[in-house]
Amino acid sequence: MQPEQWTFSFGNATTQVQAEYWAGNRSVSIRQTDNGFLATLNNLHKGVGMTVPWILLVDTLAGCLIFLSISGLWLWVLTTKRRTVGWTIFGLGSLLTLGLVIARL
Incomplete structure (x- = not known):
C-alpha cells in the first residue's frame, strides 16, 4: 500500500507550479512549468489564475x-x-x- 500523497497546484497564465508531498517523506518536490506564447493565450482565454x-x-x-x-x-x-x-x-x-x-x- 502506498503512503498518502498531497498535491498542490497553482499558477497564473504564464507559469504553473505543482508541489507534491508523500507522507513520511522529509522533502517536497516542486515542479515549475513556464508556458509558451500560445499556452499563455489559451490560459488567458480560459481565465486561469484570474x-x-x-x-x-x-x-x-x-x-x-x-x-x-x-x-x-x-x-x-x-x-x-x-x-x-x-x-x-x-x-x-x-x-x-x-x-x-x-x-x-
Missing part, C-alpha cells in the same frame, strides 16, 4: 462586444439600401474565416 471580479469584467466586455456586433449588423440590414455590396463582403469574410479554421484542423 480573480472572480476580473473574470466577470472580461465576460461582460465579451458579451457587450457580441451584442454590439449583432445590433450593428441588424441596424445595417434595416437601414441600408445597398445591401448587395455588404452581403458580398460579409460572405467573403465568413468564407475566409471558415477556410482558415478548416485549414488549422
Whole structure:
C-alpha cells in the first residue's frame, strides 16, 4: 500500500507550479512549468489564475462586444439600401474565416 500523497497546484497564465508531498517523506518536490506564447493565450482565454471580479469584467466586455456586433449588423440590414455590396463582403469574410479554421484542423 502506498503512503498518502498531497498535491498542490497553482499558477497564473504564464507559469504553473505543482508541489507534491508523500507522507513520511522529509522533502517536497516542486515542479515549475513556464508556458509558451500560445499556452499563455489559451490560459488567458480560459481565465486561469484570474480573480472572480476580473473574470466577470472580461465576460461582460465579451458579451457587450457580441451584442454590439449583432445590433450593428441588424441596424445595417434595416437601414441600408445597398445591401448587395455588404452581403458580398460579409460572405467573403465568413468564407475566409471558415477556410482558415478548416485549414488549422
